[in-house]
Amino acid sequence: MERMNSLQTLEPAVDASCCVPSERPALNAEEAQQKALIFKALADPNRLRLLSIVKAGESGGSCVCDLTEPLDLGQPTVSHHLKILVEAGLLHREKRGTWAYYSLIPGALDDVAGILATL
Amino acid sequence: MERMNSLQTLEPAVDASCCVPSERPALNAEEAQQKALIFKALADPNRLRLLSIVKAGESGGSCVCDLTEPLDLGQPTVSHHLKILVEAGLLHREKRGTWAYYSLIPGALDDVAGILATL
DNA sequence: CATCTATATCGATGATTGTCAATCTGCATG
């Protein structure tokens, strides 16, 4: 299970040869599952709020203690949601001393938008 | 429950007065729930494939019978997934004779991308 | 009207998920 998605490598150069969009043959089961994982991560109100707060507080990242209160959720629950967002390739986690700081991975949300555009 | 989302009216002119992005105060619980509904609709591999197939077959829409086989799912299950996509404001359903034709709502996926961009 | 066909709805079931309380880990500081 470790390190599930990377978003960066999700569309690994569809065609190494050359150009032409080459008749996209409609998502196969495997691709669909990959991409669904990312949308699953976004499919919870509290996780959307976490992303929103982390994005708004862009300046070294937000620590869990800052995120627990506004959501009115227990600390373990927030940790759990954050883990899902990290595994989806949307957030980055950095431990500094006792605290863990979470920050948006640059471009990650744009990549998701790209997935939608190329469905 | 009827007619849940419209996507078009989800961002109802954030600010009627004028300009300035006006310090977005991080998703509140209600907005988050609304938006999560849309991502929930996208958070299933088979629904992603349905969207993909419907999008690819843009020419009057795809009927359920065309969608059942490629997904290898029962007809009731496909109908169920399609309903969820319609309720999320992503697909349009049109009954012609005995058949039901589904088509992408123009701009709907772009609107979702917009939600991501303004998180 | 009887029948056929395409699709929708219903009821049940197994799987997944969100949440919490309890516990564990690891860093920091007295």
Add this chain to the structure above:
DNA sequence: CATGCAGATTGACAATCATCGATATAGATG
């Protein structure tokens, strides 16, 4: 080393969800 604190992990439980088989609805056609 003992204590305290931030955060992660675990185990349990209720709620939600995806799927299916059976059935219902509603056009079309004989």
